[in-house]
Amino acid sequence: MLKTSERAHQMQASPIRKLIPFATAARKKGITVYPLNIGQPDIHTPEPIREAIRAFDQKVLAYSPSPGEDFLLEAFSGYYKSNNIPLEPSEIIVTTGGSEAIFFAFLAICDAGEEVLVFEPFYTNYNGVAFEIDVTLKALTTYAEDGFQIPPIEAVEAAITPKTRGILICNPNNPTGTVYSKKVLEGLARLAKKRNLYIISDEVYREFTYDGLTHTSILQIPGMDEHAILIDSISKRYSACGARIGVIASKNRDVMAGCVKFAQARLSSPTVEQWAARAGMLMDPSYFRPILEEYQRRRDTVMEGFKSIPGVVCKTPSGAFYVIAKLPINDAEEFAKWMLTDFQTGGETVLVAPAGGFYATEGLGKNEIRISYVLEVEKLKKAMKALAAGVKAFQEFEKRTKASPAKAAQASK
Amino acid sequence: MLKTSERAHQMQASPIRKLIPFATAARKKGITVYPLNIGQPDIHTPEPIREAIRAFDQKVLAYSPSPGEDFLLEAFSGYYKSNNIPLEPSEIIVTTGGSEAIFFAFLAICDAGEEVLVFEPFYTNYNGVAFEIDVTLKALTTYAEDGFQIPPIEAVEAAITPKTRGILICNPNNPTGTVYSKKVLEGLARLAKKRNLYIISDEVYREFTYDGLTHTSILQIPGMDEHAILIDSISKRYSACGARIGVIASKNRDVMAGCVKFAQARLSSPTVEQWAARAGMLMDPSYFRPILEEYQRRRDTVMEGFKSIPGVVCKTPSGAFYVIAKLPINDAEEFAKWMLTDFQTGGETVLVAPAGGFYATEGLGKNEIRISYVLEVEKLKKAMKALAAGVKAFQEFEKRTKASPAKAAQASK
Numbered sequence: 001m002l003k004t005s006e007r008a009h010q011m012q013a014s015p016i017r018k019l020i021p022f023a024t025a026a027r028k029k030g031i032t033v034y035p036l037n038i039g040q041p042d043i044h045t046p047e048p049i050r051e052a053i054r055a056f057d058q059k060v061l062a063y064s065p066s067p068g069e070d071f072l073l074e075a076f077s078g079y080y081k082s083n084n085i086p087l088e089p090s091e092i093i094v095t096t097g098g099s100e101a102i103f104f105a106f107l108a109i110c111d112a113g114e115e116v117l118v119f120e121p122f123y124t125n126y127n128g129v130a131f132e133i134d135v136t137l138k139a140l141t142t143y144a145e146d147g148f149q150i151p152p153i154e155a156v157e158a159a160i161t162p163k164t165r166g167i168l169i170c171n172p173n174n175p176t177g178t179v180y181s182k183k184v185l186e187g188l189a190r191l192a193k194k195r196n197l198y199i200i201s202d203e204v205y206r207e208f209t210y211d212g213l214t215h216t217s218i219l220q221i222p223g224m225d226e227h228a229i230l231i232d233s234i235s236k237r238y239s240a241c242g243a244r245i246g247v248i249a250s251k252n253r254d255v256m257a258g259c260v261k262f263a264q265a266r267l268s269s270p271t272v273e274q275w276a277a278r279a280g281m282l283m284d285p286s287y288f289r290p291i292l293e294e295y296q297r298r299r300d301t302v303m304e305g306f307k308s309i310p311g312v313v314c315k316t317p318s319g320a321f322y323v324i325a326k327l328p329i330n331d332a333e334e335f336a337k338w339m340l341t342d343f344q345t346g347g348e349t350v351l352v353a354p355a356g357g358f359y360a361t362e363g364l365g366k367n368e369i370r371i372s373y374v375l376e377v378e379k380l381k382k383a384m385k386a387l388a389a390g391v392k393a394f395q396e397f398e399k400r401t402k403a404s405p406a407k408a409a410q411a412s413k
Numbered sequence: 414m415l416k417t418s419e420r421a422h423q424m425q426a427s428p429i430r431k432l433i434p435f436a437t438a439a440r441k442k443g444i445t446v447y448p449l450n451i452g453q454p455d456i457h458t459p460e461p462i463r464e465a466i467r468a469f470d471q472k473v474l475a476y477s478p479s480p481g482e483d484f485l486l487e488a489f490s491g492y493y494k495s496n497n498i499p500l501e502p503s504e505i506i507v508t509t510g511g512s513e514a515i516f517f518a519f520l521a522i523c524d525a526g527e528e529v530l531v532f533e534p535f536y537t538n539y540n541g542v543a544f545e546i547d548v549t550l551k552a553l554t555t556y557a558e559d560g561f562q563i564p565p566i567e568a569v570e571a572a573i574t575p576k577t578r579g580i581l582i583c584n585p586n587n588p589t590g591t592v593y594s595k596k597v598l599e600g601l602a603r604l605a606k607k608r609n610l611y612i613i614s615d616e617v618y619r620e621f622t623y624d625g626l627t628h629t630s631i632l633q634i635p636g637m638d639e640h641a642i643l644i645d646s647i648s649k650r651y652s653a654c655g656a657r658i659g660v661i662a663s664k665n666r667d668v669m670a671g672c673v674k675f676a677q678a679r680l681s682s683p684t685v686e687q688w689a690a691r692a693g694m695l696m697d698p699s700y701f702r703p704i705l706e707e708y709q710r711r712r713d714t715v716m717e718g719f720k721s722i723p724g725v726v727c728k729t730p731s732g733a734f735y736v737i738a739k740l741p742i743n744d745a746e747e748f749a750k751w752m753l754t755d756f757q758t759g760g761e762t763v764l765v766a767p768a769g770g771f772y773a774t775e776g777l778g779k780n781e782i783r784i785s786y787v788l789e790v791e792k793l794k795k796a797m798k799a800l801a802a803g804v805k806a807f808q809e810f811e812k813r814t815k816a817s818p819a820k821a822a823q824a825s826k
Contacts, residue, residue, distance in 0.1 A: 002609055002639050005578070008521045008671025017479065017677055038476075045474040053474075053685055054467050061458040061466075061689075063451075063654040066430065096509055096657065099679040108421045112525055112547055128678030133546055134525055165418070196415055226415050242474040242684030244509065244657075258421025264430055265541030266512040270683040271655030272466055276474075 011131060015124055015357025022340035023351045031344045034375060034383035037353040039174065039321065041374045043239040043291055052279035056272045064268040067260055068094025072274045075281035076232075076247055082285070083206070085219045087230075092249045093259050094277075096269045098204050098233035101248040103129050105200045105229045108258040109165045110135045116200070117159055117167045119150055121324060121358035121365055123174045123202070138164070139360035144326045144368065147315035148176035153187045157195065166198035166229075167191075172205040172215065175358050175370040176324050177299075177317020179209050182216040189221045198255075199224065202231040204246075205320040207288050210296045213318050225251040236321075237288070238280040243273040295321055298373040298380055305384025309391050324355050326368045327391055332356065335394050336369060342397075345389040348382060424544060428537055428770025435753035436764045445761045446753065447796035449784045452587065452734065456652040456704055456787075465692035469685045477681040480673050481507025485687045488694035489645075489660055495698070496619070498632045500643075505662045506672050507690075509682045511617050511646035514661040516542050518613045518642045521671040522578045523548045529613070530572055530580045532563055534737055534771035534778055536587045536615070551577070552773035557739045557781065560728035561589035566600045570608065579611035579642075580604075585618040585628065588771050588783040589737050590712075590730020592622050595629040602634045611668075612637065615644040617659075618733040620701050623709045626731050638664040649734075650701070651693040656686040708734055711786040711793055718797025722804050737768050739781045740804055745769065748807050749782065755810075758802040761795060 016038050023033045067073070073089035080087040095101040102125070110116060112134035118126060120139035130137050140159055142148040150156070156167070167188060171180045192199050201218035209215050218228045233246035250256055299316070302323055306312045311328030329335050333354040343349050355368035373380060429451050436446045480486070486502035493500040508514040515538070523529060525547035531539060533552035543550050553572055555561040563569070569580070580601060585592045605612050614631035622628050631641045646659035663669055712729070715736055719725045724741030742748050746767040756762050768781035786793060 002611065002665070004521050004665075004667045004671050005524045005527070007524055008668070008674070011520075011671060011674040011678075013674050014479070014677035040473075040475055042473060044472045049474070050469070050472075053469050056463070056466050059457045059463075060453075060455065061462070061653045061655040062453055066427070096683075097680060103679075107424075107545060108417050111418045111420055114418070125678050125680070128674070132520055132675065132678065198415065240474045241476040242681065244681070244683045252415070252417075254417045255421070258417050258424060261421070261424040261426050261541070262545065264427040265424075265538050265545065266516075267510060267538070268655065268657070270509075270657045270686060272685060273683060 007132065012124070012128055012357070016353045019336055019340060019351060022337055026340045026349060030347065032348045033340065034348070034350045034379060034386065036371045036373070036375070036383055037351045039236065039372045039374060040241055041236065041239040041321070042376065043294070045240050046238055046280060046283060046287060048279040048283055049238055049240055049276045052276040053272055056275060061271060064271045064274055066263040066268055068092070068269060069274045072278045072281070075278045079281045080249070083217070085217050087219065087249050091251055091256060092247055093256065093263055094269050094274060095246040095248055095263070096266070097244040098202065098231055098235065098246040099125060099129065101231045101233070101246045102126060102202070103133070104248050104259045104262045105231060106130055106133060106135045107262055108229070108255045109198045113163065114165050115161060115163045117156065117164060118360070119169065120360050121148070121175050121355055123170055124357050126168065127360065137168070137360060141361060141364060142176070144313045144315070144324060147317070148173065148178045148324065150180065150184055150188070153191055156188070157191055160195055160197070164197060166200055168200040168202070170202040172208055172319025174205065174320050175322045175355070177320045177322050179213055179215065179319035185216055185218060185221050189218070189224050189227070192227045193223060197227070198229055199227055200229045200231060204231065204233040204236055207237055207292065208295060208321060209319045210299060211318060215319070227252070229255060234277050234280055240276070240280065243276055244270060245273050245277040295373070297377050298375070299323070301377050301380045302371060302373045302384060305381070305388060309388045321373050322370055323373070324358070324368050324370050329367055329391060329394055330398055332365070332367050332369050338394060338397065339390050343390050343393060345386050348386045349390065350383045350387050352387070420545065425537070425541055425770070429766045432749055432753060432764060435750055439753045439762060443760065444757045447761070447763045447788060447792060447799065449786070449788070449796060450764045450766045452649065452785045452787065453654055454649065454652040454734070454787045455789065456707070458653050459651055459693060459696060459700060461692040461696055462651055462653055462689045465689040466685055469688060474684060477684045477687055479676040479681055481505070481682060482684070482687045485691050485694070488691045492694045493662070496630070498630050500632065500662050504664055504669060505660055506669065506676055507682050507687060508659040508661055508676070509679070510657040511615065511644055511648065511659040512538060512542065514644045514646070514659045515539060515615070516546070517661050517672045517675045518644060519543055519546055519548045520675055521642070521668045522611045526576065527578050528574060528576045530569065530577060531773070532582065533773050534561070534588050534768055536583055537770050539581065540773065550581070550773060554774060554777060555589070557726045557728070557737060560730070561586065561591045561737065563593065563597055563601070566604055569601070570604055573608055573610070577610060579613055581613040581615070583615040585621055585732025587618065587733050588735045588768070590733050590735050592626055592628065592732035598629055598631060598634050602631070602637050602640070605640045606636060610640065611642055612640055613642045613644060617644065617646040617649055620650055620705065621708060621734060622732045623712060624731060628732070632664070640665070642668060647690050647693055653689070653693065656689055657683055658686045658690040708786070710790050711788070712736070714790050714793045715784060715786045715797060718794070718801060722801045734786050735783055736786070737771070737781050737783050742780055742804060742807055743811055745778070745780050745782050751807060751810065752803050756803050756806060758799050761799045762803065763796045763800050765800070
């Protein structure tokens, strides 16, 4: 019998995407499903980016250089410098989305069987990428009750083993929306130096900080030049997820030399989008101000919605466009599916991501969901109303099925 | 001391791309360098593809579905069916270039430490991708003298170990230009069934067969449904390498289920190019006839050039747009570099790929080069003239430096 690899068998399915078929089925029944599961913003991609695509006039759609087009590396360098992150073009490689940057970073610092510390809940694709190349993500748990802050530095140090090669942070954080302070980053930096570790810092949500908070990059912490690896992407900043343009950047030359070779093995990132990304990088940063205000309104809308649901645990997040909320229910996985298969209120329901998939530790996040607030305020209001009604109805459903487990088993089919 | 992984350290640099800095330096000195090193065609990308890029008018450049846009899967399916390769949309996944399709194929069939048989010389990036995920490519040697045909099936069978999970072929072949006959494929198919192996068939050069030869796909061999994994790409067919649109396809559902999960971990392939690729797939196949004729003329030009160099071993290849030639010199690696640093004739020289990098077995291919005939005939004629003059001059150089090894060592700095 011809079998696939264990890798193919054990590889995780995306917890963000796996409920989509149920949403499709609900829509076919005429139900309006508000998609709060995925980080796909509805904000229009800026006109200069779309114009750059329309203006592409090369006769041959040729390979780009493996590390990226010079003009784009220059544009990224300029963008970083204007954000007080001193990166030269030679310290940057264009990647096919932030996902590939993560892949290169893991490959560059870890051999098979080695480990990277992460803080759970974490962006679930970190795990998928790590699994493909036999890197273990060792997760330290953070909690809804204290806004998913990183545990005390002693606890982080205690988790280091001889196999630990780095610490991966996402700042601002997907899926929690937490923004790490300069002080927290300094603590991690000291630990990285003391214990000879890399820090991989995923900063794709750099611009998304609310309430006037400023973002600190790992590369702004003194002494991190050899230790820091920056992950970035234009996907969220410019609402251009489909462009598949990201970046890996580091002042560590050995890391970059390795990444150039990994880049050569996949030839190049898409060419047209490198022109498009350049057009984005050259935009005046003021472009982002109204977008930031819009996202802050959305965040506030979501938080108001949660406050209307008794028993929800959810501190107001300061960044990105995600929030994880602990719901007064038992099984968020079942809840998320049930919202699509068995629930509607006034013909409407929501698609949320059960948070269990964002935890590495089995059993955690079982009553939590992640929401992406990537819809406009009026839609978000309706979505949160449907969510609140859904939670209430599901509590009753859980109560009923608890009394009759057989019925519960049948309902969860 | 902070070190990178052994993977980063040991990863191969592209033998196709590593001489580019020397070519750049030669050009700065005013020398015309004909690039015969890389498979980047000069043929214009067809107007419908470029038009589809210019016509992209979505307000949000959003993620595509991880397995690819439905409209593109439909278009690929239609293309395959019209080529008598019966593939349904559900049996196809869009990948970010053929490179990613190879990555998914290896992941799907091999766990760490397992093996795939290949025939050397082979496309060097197979090795890079395999190395990243700890898959071993076990190479059986093929020879210039018999046109790089696959060895007798008994020899292939003898190379199978308990760790062998599949056989990887490239047909038509990069880097040799060899096209495998139906009989050869049937032999491999019988072996795959007998020994329970996958056959990964890279058919990105499907259309590039000369002298009226027709191409046979692995999926046209009866009984291969569970065993065959097809790798494909629009890069060469439509001269659209920079689009980064490829395909992995199989009738084996378990393989495809694994690949969907691998695809989810990198979110999606570029969106704009999926529209562009669709426009290509929908073109009438007659579009390709003049291009094929052009490539055949180029191949003939290259072969005439080689015939003018005494001592070259090179059978006329039947497909793709590559040829490997054994030159009457000792060190092709040194030769390729020397052509850029120390040689010119009438202000012209060539950039070729030394073939050593296409062999897994140490020491093989040392006096061979690979040429991509992706330039127009007039340029190719000049390039082959420069190559012929270069070989003659290098023979004398090798004679001189053989008499004085110290000088040779110095010259190779």
